[in-house]
Amino acid sequence: MASRSPPRLWPLYAVNFFMADMQSGIGPFVGVFLQERGWATGLIGTALTIGNVAGMLVTTPIGGFIDSSRNKRLWVVIPGICVVLASAIILISQSFWAVTLSQVAQSLASAAIVPAVTGITLGIARQKGFNALNGRNQAFNHAGNMVGAALSGYLGYKFGYVAVFVLAAVFGAIAIACVLMIPANSIDDRQARGSKEDESKNPPDGMSVLLKHKPLLVLALALAIFHLGNAAIVPLYGLAAVAEGQANGPSFVATTVVIAQGVMVVTSLIAIRRLPARARRAGRPLRRFARPRPSARACRSGHLRYCSSLTFSSQSTFLPFTDS
Secondary structure (H helix, E strand, O other), rough: OOOOOOOOHHHHHHHHHHHHHHHHHHHHHHHHHHOOOOOOOOOOOOHHHHHHHHHHHHHHHHHHHHHHHOOOOOHHHHHHHHHHHHHHHHOOOOHHHHHHHHHHHHHHHHHEEEEHHHHHHHHHHHHHHHHHHHHHHHHHHHHHHHHHHHHHHHHHHHHHHHHHHHHHHHHHHHHHHHHOOOOOOHHHHHHOOOOOOOOOOOOOOOHHHHHHHHHHHHHHHHHHHHHHHHHOHHHHHHHHHHHOOOOOHHHHHHHHHHHHHHHHHHHHHHHHHHHHHHHHHHHHHHHHHHOOOOHHHHHHOOOOHHHHHHOOOOOOOOOOOOOO
């Protein structure tokens, strides 16, 4: 058996920093970009919703592929390529189906990137170090969102929306380069699936694990309700402000994203210190489900893909079909 290389954490931090456009994409900017080109809000909502529904449908199967894959880095490379393609497509053509295709590509990237990076993190840090490393990952991720949004706002203000989409493609390319700098043998494949070192190689129970653990279902429902009410706020707010002529599109959208991500950077850093102690006080039964670590029994072995895919499938943005 090949020995594991010492973990190189800075490429992982860099991936989290530059993967911002893979996870949330250029979505907040797409709406105002299309609106300024004469699209009705109903048509914008239709195109974005088709893309997000496609992403929601592939989240569970793609999570399964990533969980069983022995090349987790590949599943960061593929979303990076999807982001580059999404940016290129929307720059080449603003026809309905071209924009819809770009949003499908973006949604595929978003569906794959989170379980892929989570698996890499778990494979490097193992269960004992996952919470701390994942918390730092989230801080870098939100910082990347802040920097990306600020740059997008500035470049969009100076050079137009083309610069925003070019920046998204550049971020995707850098993320690909960074993930390839992580040594493949520094990632423990069995640990990356949430398995313990002494756990036998039993096949996963499958989707039935979700029906056996009510806390997972409650968590998934809570996340779904939260995102249905929250995810479309920034795009809708941007559309409303630009439609009224109250703000410059790129700079206004960038400001809303920077404020939101700044709050989440601070929250991620606080969670690194506060969460383990809070989880211990919550008691052993609750800890198995409440702590955001795939080492809980429900997320071990083959269960990781279902736990992560169900959680992140709620992160879709649906815009109302109302024409202005």
